Amino acid sequence: MRGFDISPLLRSSIGFENLNRLVEYAGRLDAGDAYPPYNIEKLGDGAYRIQMAVAGFAQSELDITVQENTLVVIGQAAQEAEGTTRQFLHRGIAKRAFERRFQLADTIKVTGAGFENGLLNIDLVREIPEHKKPRKVVIGGGETVDALPVAAE
Structure with a gap:
């Protein structure tokens, strides 16, 4: 039985916790292209x-674009001046x-x-937006429930 190698996913994905999105993205990867080399560092x-x-x-030959959850880096070499060989x-x-292309998490x-x-x-x-941060809910006897932010550890 052949195992599934997820190392290409880890090379080009940042901040993902959702494995389903990674597996979906794996079908679109072109594993043969390793140019240009890069590092992802925490x-x-x-x-x-x-x-x-x-x-x-x-620097003028490089273009960086972020659209939705995709970071795209494009390098296009400038044409050499005419008469220059x-x-x-x-x-x-x-x-x-x-x-x-790099797939970025929503956050x-x-x-x-x-x-x-x-x-x-x-x-x-x-x-992480406020509405996505974990919150403590105070247990009380009334109908209203107050939510308090969880303290960072």
Whole structure:
């Protein structure tokens, strides 16, 4: 019997607790494309960073878009100036166009992005709305029930 490898899901999903959405997303993954390489890092409680190696790209050649629960990073190399010809003896830096998508949980928000030393850093934070936070309900004898926020531990 063959096991189900969920490592591709963990590589490109941030903040998911709902396994059904992950399994649905797995059917759309293209496991063969690993360009450009990236890291997903947990910086602290509810703070994350995606760090993507985009060697050869200028900041102006990168585009970051967030729509609904999808973060899309697109790299499109600018056309070389006309009359400029470059002859490579070895070309090891792949500067090809790419589109990388990350599925974000409802509570994950993109807070900013930076570009330094060929690395694109995208910062994310988990923001839980008040109505989704756990609340204590006080047991009382009256008809009204007061709800109190649960203290953070």
